[in-house]
Amino acid sequence: MWYELSKEFTYVTLGLEGKFADALHFFIYDTAKIWFLLITIIFAVSFLRSWVNTEYVRAHLQGKSSLYGHVGASLFGIITPFCSCSAIPLFLGFIQARIPLGVTFSYLISAPMNNEIAIAMLFGIFGWKVTSIYIILGLSVAILGGWLIGKMNLEKEILLDVKPMEGELSASLVKLTFKERTKEAWSYTADIFKKIYIYVMIGVGVGAWIHGYIPTDFIASYTGEGNPFAVIIAVLMGIPMYSNAAGVMPLVEVLTSKGMLLGTALSFMMAVTALSLPEALILKKIISLKLIGIFFAIVGSGIIAIGYLFNIIL
Amino acid sequence: MKIEVLGTGCAKCISLEKVVKEAVAKSGKFAQIEKVDDIMKIMEYQVISTPGLVIDGKVVSTGKVLSVDEVLALIRE
Numbered sequence: 398m399w400y401e402l403s404k405e406f407t408y409v410t411l412g413l414e415g416k417f418a419d420a421l422h423f424f425i426y427d428t429a430k431i432w433f434l435l436i437t438i439i440f441a442v443s444f445l446r447s448w449v450n451t452e453y454v455r456a457h458l459q460g461k462s463s464l465y466g467h468v469g470a471s472l473f474g475i476i477t478p479f480c481s482c483s484a485i486p487l488f489l490g491f492i493q494a495r496i497p498l499g500v501t502f503s504y505l506i507s508a509p510m511n512n513e514i515a516i517a518m519l520f521g522i523f524g525w526k527v528t529s530i531y532i533i534l535g536l537s538v539a540i541l542g543g544w545l546i547g548k549m550n551l552e553k554e555i556l557l558d559v560k561p562m563e564g565e566l567s568a569s570l571v572k573l574t575f576k577e578r579t580k581e582a583w584s585y586t587a588d589i590f591k592k593i594y595i596y597v598m599i600g601v602g603v604g605a606w607i608h609g610y611i612p613t614d615f616i617a618s619y620t621g622e623g624n625p626f627a628v629i630i631a632v633l634m635g636i637p638m639y640s641n642a643a644g645v646m647p648l649v650e651v652l653t654s655k656g657m658l659l660g661t662a663l664s665f666m667m668a669v670t671a672l673s674l675p676e677a678l679i680l681k682k683i684i685s686l687k688l689i690g691i692f693f694a695i696v697g698s699g700i701i702a703i704g705y706l707f708n709i710i711l
Numbered sequence: 712m713k714i715e716v717l718g719t720g721c722a723k724c725i726s727l728e729k730v731v732k733e734a735v736a737k738s739g740k741f742a743q744i745e746k747v748d749d750i751m752k753i754m755e756y757q758v759i760s761t762p763g764l765v766i767d768g769k770v771v772s773t774g775k776v777l778s779v780d781e782v783l784a785l786i787r788e
Contacts, residue, residue, distance in 0.1 A: 450760060450773065450774055451759050451760040451773075451774060452757070452758075452759060452760065452773060455759060478760075478774065480721065480723070482719070482720075482721030482722070482723070482724075482761065483719075483721065483759070483760050483761045483774070485719055485750055486719070486750065486753055486754065486758060486759045486760065486761055487759045487760065489750065489754055489759075490754065490757070490758075490759030491759070493754060557750075557751075559754075566757075581775075683750075
């Protein structure tokens with residue numbers, strides 16, 4: 398649908414021809430498609446989320462078995478919102494409810510990695526197959542990473558003395574009318590869209606430029622099979638880019654179409670979302686540098702392993 | 712009436728505080744507004760997604776920036 402509309406607009410309405418028209422057509426088509434998917438997916442996720450808030454997740458995970466805890470925390474990470482600015486109350490609140498440290502980390506790994514913006518962008522750019530692979534592998538990293546951290550007895554690395562609460566929290570879903578849920582989901586969607594639409598345009602624009610002007614050999618030799626360290630470099634580069642996931646992903650699309658291996662691309666995107674420098678700086682106030690280091694090392698190596706595995710299989 | 716805005720200095724917490732001030736001014740009521748950024752105090756309210764809004768010791772909202780009208784409705788209750 399978007400393809401035809403954008404084609405009609407570029408070639409007929411504006412009456413353009415040639416290379417510039419092709420580039421413009423690509424730009425309009427890609428931007429419109431991604432915007433549309435972003436709005437639809439973010440709306441759907443925030444609508445679902447109007448039932449479940451973080452307080453509910455905490456009450457639900459309290460006192461559950463280790464296996465249920467890790468899997469449940471990772472799954473809840475998909476639909477609950479996560480903002481690195483509320484990482485501290487979330488972290489301490491989980492510990493306070495006697496949720497094990499490892500389970501808390503499963504949630505802390507999964508929530509930013511499976512955020513709705515990343516999922517919508519992936520879906521818009523790479524389709525449902527790559528998106529499902531991303532989610533499944535992301536969940537595995539969250540489950541295994543959290544489990545490993547739990548096994549290492551690092552409770553003493555929490556710098557604040559959190560008094561465990563007594564008794565059980567009662568888990569209750571958020572009660573709202575259908576209209577209130579729709580309104581809330583819509584205002585959240587509009588809010589996010591206003592924040593990121595420009596990054597999508599920039600990302601698609603720069604992508605279109607690379608597409609047209611940078612030779613394939615150049616990209617393939619740095620990011621393709623020619624470079625055995627590509628995955629590691631991609632992960633390191635992804636760490637400082639958290640807030641720009643929406644702008645980075647259209648670039649990744651172009652790089653893959655020019656010879657970057659899919660495993661490398663997946664690792665890069667996971668590093669962008671899961672390893673966030675601002676989050677680490679915030680967490681430093683409540684947990685030791687050692688624990689942050691272990692957290693980054695475990696998640697980082699998990700993501701790197703996924704990248705290499707994929708490059709070998711695909 | 713005492714209104715507390717819970718948050719550790721994120722952008723959303725600052726917006727909520729602004730909204731609350733506006734709502735109180737509109738309501739014409741006398742209310743004491745306090746910004747709570749001590750994490751231990753926030754924990755005591757059992758709030759784990761900031762910003763949180765507390766009116767007279769009762770948590771009325773967590774994790775979102777309410778609109779002026781929504782806060783007004785809560786104040787008038």
